[in-house]
Amino acid sequence: MKQETTVFRTAGLVKIGIGVLAELADEVKRLGGTKVLIVTDKGVADAGLVDKVAEPLKVAGIPSDVFDGVEPEPPIACAESALAVLKEGGHDLLIGVGGGSSMDVTKVVSLIATNEPDPRPYFGIDLIPRPGLPKILVPTTSGTGSEVTAVAILTDTEQSLKRGIVSPYMFADVALVDAEMMCTMPPKVTAATGMDALIHAVEAIVSVRSNSISDSLGIHAVELIARNLRTAFENGGDTTARLAMATASTMAGMAFANSSCCAVHALAYPLGGEYHMPHGVANTLMLAPVMEYNRPVCKAELARVAEAMGEVEISAKSAVRAMIKLAKDVEMPLHLKEFGIAEEDVPRLAESAAKVTRLLDVNPRRPTQEDIAMIYRAAL
Template sequence: MMMEQYQLVMPKFVYSGTNSLEKIADIITREKAKKVMVFTGKEILKIGICDKVFEVIRECGADYDVISDIRPEPGTVDVEKVLKQLNQSDGELVVAVGGGSVMDMAKLCAAMKGASYTIHQLLEDNSIMENGLPTVMVPTTCGTGSESTFNSIVAVESKQLKVGIVNTNMMADYVILDSSMIAGLPKHIVASTGVDALAHAVECFTSNRANPFSDLVAKEASKLIFENIVKSYHEPGNMEAKTNMLRAAFLAGVAIASSGTTAVHALSYPLGGKYHIPHGISNAILLAPVMRYNMAACEERLAILADTVSPGGIARSNKEKAEEIVKRIEEIVRDTHIPSSLSEYNVGKEDLDQLVASAFEVKRLLNNNRKELTKEDIKNIYLEIL
């Protein structure tokens, strides 16, 4: 199945390569910004990852404020708190230095600065979002892809569910892929964010909304991740592998913007919303089981990925190739020491009904899945990973 109409939406400028952080100076000049709002996390700020960013801003003669009180997996209360800080500022440019939560928060709040509507109104109708401050995304992990999507994931506390806000006004104006920002990334973050990026690539390639644009980047992202994630995990000093992972994460995000994720993310959202399981971990636990469940509906697509990742070799059937890809995913999860079940997160059978009900409401993503999933199907997938 191939969509008859499709689109490719990307950031306006993408900078990569050695010392690409220095491009912030050109951006400040282009935007005529006298004050910059830097969004980041407390830990990132503490260990000095932002220091080079601050230095470049100062050398431009610009001023800056820092918003660093951004929790992982932020909710609506966090959005309101950060937006209040941003509205009190006279910043003209937003620079996000961090992982998915930081970048999602920065994109969302930059678009909502001075808005007449609330986050709760926006959750009810994403289309009311207007354009806001220009944004610069500087990822410090190698997996979320938030720098190249116009999505922002917010936990809705009352529903114990994560919800995706989707609007092209949140597409970043500038992206800087500087591998020095992930040089010291802890191994467990390399693993969880890396498999998150792999989920993006594989889901987008097998999505009902897959198209020639998304296929192009999803295949390249998949190949890069399969070849580099285990190296990045076991060889912390292997900057070539980490650079490839950073590029792969960006490309997988581009695939999301053109195609879209599927049942892996739909079943992942309730796990983050209620149990606060990190997004990358829940996706990693679910990726192989969901793809195996989907196999009959996307066997050919998975086989194409197998040929992309391992070209040549002996002749194999599409079924054998599809099974090989799922097995490779399981091996990556095992080799990078990511949990393969929910047991250590205190999720039990008594939680199944609520998990199934919540996941079944994520129609935006379930509709992308090539195999239609009933509530019973969803329950069986959760049972497999308990």
């Protein structure tokens, strides 16, 4: 344990299970919602998941509209378009249905509905003056953990960089984590989002902000992911594996929301912003090189990860090996070259990543811009 004072915050209410979505209308009523805006993307809507949310609202006599214009790694403009729909429709409660992209846009819209309509001044930590509209988050990936975190990430297309808004007002009032909503996830999305969850757990454990609560959530999440990601990838309809992954991703979200993500996420940001690769893919590419860089200063923490992953050899080295074996088993790309990124791109990427001080400052080893360039080279 590295901190003397432990603070723990999470969503107002968290329900995880199979079929917990049945409680949606009751939760809307409890929060005083009279007209709901469902925020999602077209992929989630095409998978039939928006109907699963809209139907119980209709039965309960709660009017709702759908904004399905969220894009992956959403640009700021997505939140602005959703806000226009909300202002026009006079909705008083938001339901975010989807992966991190839809949930993050929901969180931002909830806040810009009651604060200034331009989210740009709010990038950073604790810069939002007022709470937002009530929000319920229903994740369909497992995943980002956004349903229990105080951050929303948008892509600043002017700077080709992903940027975060962090505020306690970002927490969902209710997180309904229903494993049935995840069974339609294609294997590639299962793999990328599952690796993202693993990385959240591990970064929360190695961060200088780790504490007993985040550690225990992180370690148990690693255990569940090591045991269940392969099955969820191979057989998406396996509700037992899906429930384990849903539980793990929410726990990993709680872990990093109360500790931090660190350099893996910082170095992945420019890849997402510039090359538009999925968040989990960008993180997985940076996982081994960053953990190799971190290894000398967090041997004990990584050894615990190795143990949680069921390794026979309990060491930091075997933890990194086990994480990469898992990534390979779920067919994740592991080299920047596979995306056409070469040596000449390294200085630009390093300059961009060096600006993500929010995450670099809490990494167990503070990398300089030169270190960051070296880490990118190791990932080529």
